[in-house]
Amino acid sequence: MKRPKKSTVIKIALLVALPLIALWSFPRALGILLPALSPFLGLTSVLTTRTVGITLLAVLPMTALIVWMRRFFCRFLCPVGYVSETCGKISPQPWRGYLRLPRLGQGVALFTLGGAFSAVPFFLFLDPLALFIGAVGTATYWAYGLCFAGVVLISLLFPGLWCARLCPLGACQDLAVDLKDLAVGKWSGKPVPAGNAGQVPRRIFLGVCGGAATATLVNHLQVTGESPSLLRPPGAADELTMRALCVRCGSCVRACPETILHPDLTPPDLTGLLLPVVRFKTGHCLDDCARCGEACPTGAIACLPVAEKNERKIGLARVDQEACLLSREIECGICAAVCKRGAVVEAFSKDSYTASIRIDTDRCNGCGACVNICPPRAITIMADTHD
Amino acid sequence: MKPYSRRDFLRAIGWGTLAASGAGSVWGAPIHEGSSIIEAGKNISRGGPAFLEDGVVVQPRREIPVLRETDVLVVGGGTAGVVAALAAARAGVRVTLVERYGCFGGLWTAGLVLIVLSTHVRAGGKHQKMVYGIGDEMLARIAAIRHGAVNYGADSTQDATTDPEVTKYVMAGMLREAGVDILLNSWVTNAVMDGNVIRGVLFESKSGCLAVKAKQVVDATGDGDVFDAAGAESVPHVHRIGLVHRLGNVPSSVDAKTLNLGSVTPVPDVRWVNMQGPQGDCTDIETLTQCELDGREAIWRRVKEIQESAGGEQVFVLDVASQLGVRASRTLAGTEELRLEDWKQEKQYPDVIGVGGDYSFIPGRGCSIPYGVLVPKSIDNLLAAGRCVAADNTMLNYTRLIAPCMLTGHAAGAAAALAVTSDVAPRNVGLPVLQDMLRQQKAFLG
Numbered sequence: 001m002k003r004p005k006k007s008t009v010i011k012i013a014l015l016v017a018l019p020l021i022a023l024w025s026f027p028r029a030l031g032i033l034l035p036a037l038s039p040f041l042g043l044t045s046v047l048t049t050r051t052v053g054i055t056l057l058a059v060l061p062m063t064a065l066i067v068w069m070r071r072f073f074c075r076f077l078c079p080v081g082y083v084s085e086t087c088g089k090i091s092p093q094p095w096r097g098y099l100r101l102p103r104l105g106q107g108v109a110l111f112t113l114g115g116a117f118s119a120v121p122f123f124l125f126l127d128p129l130a131l132f133i134g135a136v137g138t139a140t141y142w143a144y145g146l147c148f149a150g151v152v153l154i155s156l157l158f159p160g161l162w163c164a165r166l167c168p169l170g171a172c173q174d175l176a177v178d179l180k181d182l183a184v185g186k187w188s189g190k191p192v193p194a195g196n197a198g199q200v201p202r203r204i205f206l207g208v209c210g211g212a213a214t215a216t217l218v219n220h221l222q223v224t225g226e227s228p229s230l231l232r233p234p235g236a237a238d239e240l241t242m243r244a245l246c247v248r249c250g251s252c253v254r255a256c257p258e259t260i261l262h263p264d265l266t267p268p269d270l271t272g273l274l275l276p277v278v279r280f281k282t283g284h285c286l287d288d289c290a291r292c293g294e295a296c297p298t299g300a301i302a303c304l305p306v307a308e309k310n311e312r313k314i315g316l317a318r319v320d321q322e323a324c325l326l327s328r329e330i331e332c333g334i335c336a337a338v339c340k341r342g343a344v345v346e347a348f349s350k351d352s353y354t355a356s357i358r359i360d361t362d363r364c365n366g367c368g369a370c371v372n373i374c375p376p377r378a379i380t381i382m383a384d385t386h387d
Numbered sequence: 388m389k390p391y392s393r394r395d396f397l398r399a400i401g402w403g404t405l406a407a408s409g410a411g412s413v414w415g416a417p418i419h420e421g422s423s424i425i426e427a428g429k430n431i432s433r434g435g436p437a438f439l440e441d442g443v444v445v446q447p448r449r450e451i452p453v454l455r456e457t458d459v460l461v462v463g464g465g466t467a468g469v470v471a472a473l474a475a476a477r478a479g480v481r482v483t484l485v486e487r488y489g490c491f492g493g494l495w496t497a498g499l500v501l502i503v504l505s506t507h508v509r510a511g512g513k514h515q516k517m518v519y520g521i522g523d524e525m526l527a528r529i530a531a532i533r534h535g536a537v538n539y540g541a542d543s544t545q546d547a548t549t550d551p552e553v554t555k556y557v558m559a560g561m562l563r564e565a566g567v568d569i570l571l572n573s574w575v576t577n578a579v580m581d582g583n584v585i586r587g588v589l590f591e592s593k594s595g596c597l598a599v600k601a602k603q604v605v606d607a608t609g610d611g612d613v614f615d616a617a618g619a620e621s622v623p624h625v626h627r628i629g630l631v632h633r634l635g636n637v638p639s640s641v642d643a644k645t646l647n648l649g650s651v652t653p654v655p656d657v658r659w660v661n662m663q664g665p666q667g668d669c670t671d672i673e674t675l676t677q678c679e680l681d682g683r684e685a686i687w688r689r690v691k692e693i694q695e696s697a698g699g700e701q702v703f704v705l706d707v708a709s710q711l712g713v714r715a716s717r718t719l720a721g722t723e724e725l726r727l728e729d730w731k732q733e734k735q736y737p738d739v740i741g742v743g744g745d746y747s748f749i750p751g752r753g754c755s756i757p758y759g760v761l762v763p764k765s766i767d768n769l770l771a772a773g774r775c776v777a778a779d780n781t782m783l784n785y786t787r788l789i790a791p792c793m794l795t796g797h798a799a800g801a802a803a804a805l806a807v808t809s810d811v812a813p814r815n816v817g818l819p820v821l822q823d824m825l826r827q828q829k830a831f832l833g
Binding site: 325326329330331332333334337338346348350353354355373374375 | 663748
């Protein structure tokens with residue numbers, strides 16, 4: 001086993017530690033930084049959520065750079081690349097076997113992009129930056145770092161395999177340059193180098209169509225279906241899209257000031273693993289906060305202005321009338337007092353001359369402000385299945 | 388028997404003229420008591436009848452007789468007002484207490500809300516006492532009387548409940564011991580202002596409209612009638628208006644789960660029954676009238692139901708509260724506001740005037756109350772106490788409880804006395820001095 005140079009170790013340590021510290025301190029920065037750095041992630045996000053906004057703008061400079069210089073991102077910026085490279089250096093066996101393997105990453109990237117058209121970007125979580133942020137996410141829950149650990153393991157066992165053959169972002173960069181070459185060739189009339197660029201359009205067509213078709217099929221088959229008991233953060237994409245678009249980085253979980261977001265460890269099926277779920281044990285969704293959406297790098301939780309976020313339903317409040325104090329003529333009604341949306345109302349019956357709590361389902365956004373304040377805990381937020 | 392003489396005739400005419408002109412004077416007509424004519428009601432300050440001027444009812448402009456001049460005037464003889472009057476009187480100033488009914492205690496007694504909530508903090512199975520000072524003393528005196536209180540004492544894990552008549556009796560006794568000047572059956576209707584400084588109040592009574600001048604005024608009306616009249620900023624609230632009643636002869640065998648038989652009182656087989664009632668504006672007289680009428684009807688419907696069920700045949704209505712259960716109407720816009728978030732985060736105030744017990748929605752945590760919730764933003768020489776202190780729409784459900792009312796009343800009374808003795812506006816009283824004074828009067832400031 002080769003011992004890496006001291007300076008290399010320090011360099012790597014710094015390169016990994018500094019962004020980690022930065023991202024740890026400012027989870028909000030992720031929302032813009034990640035799509036800006038990774039066009040794969042950015043484009044997929046734009047396609048999936050069909051929102052053309054600041055994300056699309058943010059994607060452009062890096063796209064230009066990678067078109068201009070082959071694998072620009074890999075060479076100069078990719079933190080996973082550094083880690084992978086270092087692992088390769090530490091690795092006991094130099095291995096060149098990957099050269100014989102097909103470029104799986106291109107398939108993965110194209111399939112994912114295709115899936116994005118039907119709102120199911122299958123392998124988005126393999127984006128290297130997403131993997132890297134997953135490592136940051138281990139601060140909240142260890143499992144977020146599993147994929148990143150997988151990359152490290154692959155790099156240790158098969159140096160070079162990840163970057164050259166598997167990484168979808170690397171593959172995207174190759175594709176972009178190939179496309180450029182093709183276009184330039186067409187335009188200038190120069191012959192295209194055979195065997196490589198010639199296959200690009202076909203590959204793109206097959207990959208994207210395959211992805212889109214599969215995604216459409218998945219959509220129609222309702223493979224996962226609705227999970228009525230699960231509460232997602234406000235502005236979250238629908239269940240199926242959520243499962244693919246969420247890269248399990250844990251940024252939303254870290255960004256939540258009330259710590260009501262938790263990684264789902266007991267999902268109804270495996271595809272829902274580690275998705276964010278809302279549990280109102282420690283607080284409620286604040287009406288002046290939209291940090292989960294701001295922190296989400298992929299748009300799985302939409303980045304919305306606070307006012308608009310407040311209109312997105314997490315669920316609906318439901319009152320257990322038998323437990324409710326007011327129904328038992330005991331002084332209360334605090335739920336109605338804390339509800340800033342006027343969704344919890346005291347209904348008065350002239351016949352029985354009693355008051356009881358009713359929920360205005362149009363106004364209730366399931367923020368859970370009434371949940372913990374309720375002395376007998378008679379209110380629960382139920383997923384809104386009418387939406 | 389003397390024959391009817393010319394002198395008698397002239398005297399009758401004279402009295403008649405006086406009676407007719409009495410409209411314009413404060414001198415009333417004589418009335419007959421038995422067979423002798425006495426001069427009664429000579430002090431009725433009515434200023435003559437109102438009249439129509441182009442179809443508009445107009446009251447004549449006139450001078451209002453000043454009945455009292457005092458140092459501290461406390462308006463409202465409810466829980467907060469009585470404690471405020473006691474605190475001020477014990478600080479050595481002259482105190483006048485004006486109450487609209489004939490008894491003390493307000494909603495605690497006349498309103499039949501007999502449960503003394505928020506006297507403790509319940510944490511980790513422990514029941515830590517949080518009611519101190521004059522309120523604590525009052526409760527102890529009530530409990531010392533036979534059938535005065537139930538669930539009272541260090542070993543009780545439930546909220547103490549008192550007897551209304553015992554409470555009225557104890558309150559009156561304490562006020563008289565402290566030398567508080569008392570005016571009962573006097574309904575305060577307006578403020579006497581000198582710019583933004585309050586100089587006294589007007590009240591209506593059987594003696595007509597009279598004034599009390601005071602150096603400092605404590606508004607313990609519950610509805611903030613005085614600070615509203617004085618022009619202080621306030622926040623209106625709509626809350627449930629109930630009407631409490633007591634049931635007598637309730638055997639313990641009746642199932643209290645299915646029928647609403649209310650809660651225990653110190654008197655055997657007597658229970659008090661809470662009512663939530665409809666939401667309404669408690670400063671609107673038509674709403675109040677409606678609530679009185681509807682509430683009473685609802686009580687009798689319920690009682691009938693109880694009497695028709697097994698075991699409840701002998702149950703009867705002991706009494707219906709002589710005062711509506713008004714929960715919230717107006718809160719002061721104070722220099723500070725009591726906010727739910729601050730209680731949750733256990734905010735520490737430099738101007739803390741007391742720490743109250745916990746309540747159902749924030750259990751296990753004492754509530755610090757700052758002096759600023761008693762002080763109006765713009766009006767001087769005025770302090771609020773009781774359920775009209777500055778609190779947001781959640782915390783007013785706390786400040787309206789009996790024990791917090793004792794706490795704010797105590798602080799308001801002490802602060803008013805201090806403002807008199809140090810001759811400054813309440814907003815400028817020395818906080819360390821006030822806090823020392825409260826501690827000396829055995830209040831708990833955390």
